[in-house]
Structure formats: C-alpha cells, structure tokens
Amino acid sequence: MADVSEHLVRFRRITETEYWEPWEGAGDVQAAAHDFRRARLGLLPLGHQQRAGAGLWAGRESMEGDGVQLTIDTQRDTYEQAIAAVQAAYGLNPAAVTSSWPPAPAHEPRPGPETLSSADLGHGWTERMLFDTVAALMPGARAVLRRLVEVGGTATYDDIQTHFAGHPETPIEPKRIGGTLTSVRAVRRRIGPDNRTQLLERNESARLYRIDPALVEGLKKAFDLAEIRPDLLRQEPAPVPNPAGSLRVHRDAAS
Template sequence: MRLTIDTTTDTYEQAIAAVQAAYGLRPDTPAGWPQAPAVEPRPGPQDLSIDGLGNGWSDQLLFQVLAALMPGARTVLRRITDLGGAASYDDVQRYFADPLTDPIPTSRIGGTLTSIKAVQRRVAPESTGPLLQRDERARLYRIDDALVAGLTRAFAMADARPDLLRGTAPSL
C-alpha cells in the first residue's frame, strides 16, 4: 500500500483520516472538518508509450533502463541527451569536472557509461540496438534522434517519479 500526504495542502485532520481510511477504520468525522481533496492519479511508467521508436526501443523500455541505472550513469546519459544526443568525450568530461555540477572524476566517466550497456543487456530484449554509441576514433558519444526524444520523455517521467529510480530514497 502506498499513501501520499501532501503536507502543504492537507490538514492534520485530513492526513489522519487518510491513514485511518487506508487501514479500514471509519471514524466519525466532525461536521466542521473540510473534506479531503480528491486524489489525483500519479503518472507512472505505464503512461509512457509502448510504440516502437526504432531498433526495438519504446518509451517504456527506455524508462526501465533509466530506472535501473546507477545515479551517476543516469546523470551522464541525461547530459548527452540534453546536448541533443551527440557530445564529445571532452565536452562531457569538462562538464562533470566543474564542481558546481555533480562531479564525476574524468577517469570514471567511461566506466560509468559502460554500465549503460550492462543494464541494457539485463533489462532490454536482445533485439534492441545500442542505446549509447561510442566512437573511440572521433571521441564522440551518440544517441539516435528517435531515442533522444524517447529519453527526454523518460527523463520527464523520472523527474515526476524519482521514487521509481534505483539509488534514490523512496518517498511517502
């Protein structure tokens, strides 16, 4: 069971009533108490499309990969996605070397991105193409354009539901 209480809009009495209702208790509520607001459904991965984006990928599958990634790999993948799906090794390394961002040592970025391939093998079907392509000669990271759009939607869902991501604390 999951119970969400919004401490900015719900009153103490509404919170207690919600907990009691969740456990099947039906207390008499005083006539003067306001009614609890209607619960709005929270978005979830099921709201993402299952339609193919190409190479066997869908929005739901991309979200599953994002959710399974460690936070560092997710952050690097987001940076490459924010750059339109193409970035040089040097651009990514410079961005994460800045202490104002989430710093990742330069020597660890390549290993961090290797984990994306490992998660893809574990989560995605074998028929999917590579999510992140690395060109060692040109020193470039690349994500197909259709996947960039899907990753953007998956990251928006991740922002709305951080409780579904690996390495984040669950929310009540």
C-alpha cells in the first residue's frame, strides 16, 4: 500500500506492479493520494465516494471519472467567461459556475457605408458620398481633411503645414501639402455631385483651407465609420520593382 501511494504521488500514475488480490480500502488510499497531489499544486481536493467492494481499479476509476471536458467558443465566449470556466473546473473558484458568468456581448454586424444617409447635406453632397470620398483618398490627403474637420472646417496654410511637419503617423513636408491634396480634387471629380462645388476650398489670398460648415458634420460621421472599418479605406500603394532592379511606386494619376 505504501509503495503504491508513493508511486502515485511522485509519478502521478499507478505502479506497474500487478496485485492479483486488491486489498480492502485501496480505492480510498488512491483517492487520498490524488487529493494530496492536488493540494500540493494549490487545488482543492475532489473528494471521493465509497464504493461497495472498492479495490485498486475502483480507486483508479474514481480518479479518472472526476474529470470534465471544457468547450470554449472563442467567437462568442468572453475572456472572463473562459477564465471562470477553467477556475470552476479545477476547483479554484467553485462559485464561478456558468450560471454566474457575465453575459457575452451581442455580436451585431459591423456597420458599413449603407448605414449612412443619402439625404442632401448641401450642394448635392450626402453622408454616403462623403464617406466614399474619404475612403478613396490617399492616406496623406485623408489625414489633412480629417485635421480640417477636427478644427471646425477652417485652418490656415501655416497651421496645416506646422501640424503635419512633425506628425508621428503621417509626416508631410510643408512644401508637399499642396501636392498631397491633389488627391482630393481627383476623387471629387469621380465621386462628388454633378456640379462644380469643391469639398475642400482654398483661398490663396488669405492662405486658408475651408470646408462648407454644412458638410463638416457629415464628414465627422464619415471619419467615425472609417475608424470602425479601416478595411474599406484606400492604402498607400505598394512599391513594385522595375525591370532594372530599382523600385517604382504606382500612384494616383492625378497625384
């Protein structure tokens, strides 16, 4: 009995020695050894049930029959739910049972451009049209347009140049701001309303950029959706090697 118990505690398995006549109470000894090992690992004891005629193999059945199988759905179950389930299974937190799990968040479809309004905001522009414009812009032009929306729709050339000169994510040299914004004109011709209204107006004499106030709120909704769905936005073109071995970059024809 002592040899079997020691083998269970040290090696976590039954000794290979065969006992043709199991002794009385062998199941209790094995269960106690199993609980002792759990206690050494910081786990609560599982306990065991007395069985009529319990012997060596009955004790083994007691140990193995107490296990559980966990299934965690990583698409629906929260991290807290998974932790609570594992804790409950190992006896670390018996109170954390499935019935007390926090409810999983509702999985609603991600919003898309179709959720935006098609009502005329002014000069033929709609929320959907503004989002399509924002999504089609080159990243640099998109960043400048967003900055203008953040400051209320009007900013000086100097303010914009200073802001992006040392920008941590989208640095733009002051002399390249004008060239960067040609993407706005190109996209407006393809996506904007059928009139000559510009989304981004420039006052060269006053050195001002201006967006019609009627469009600022619509642009805010467009950029909010862009935050949620960056997968819909145009990205920087990937460099492509030319036959000579140097790098060549595909650019918008108008930029």
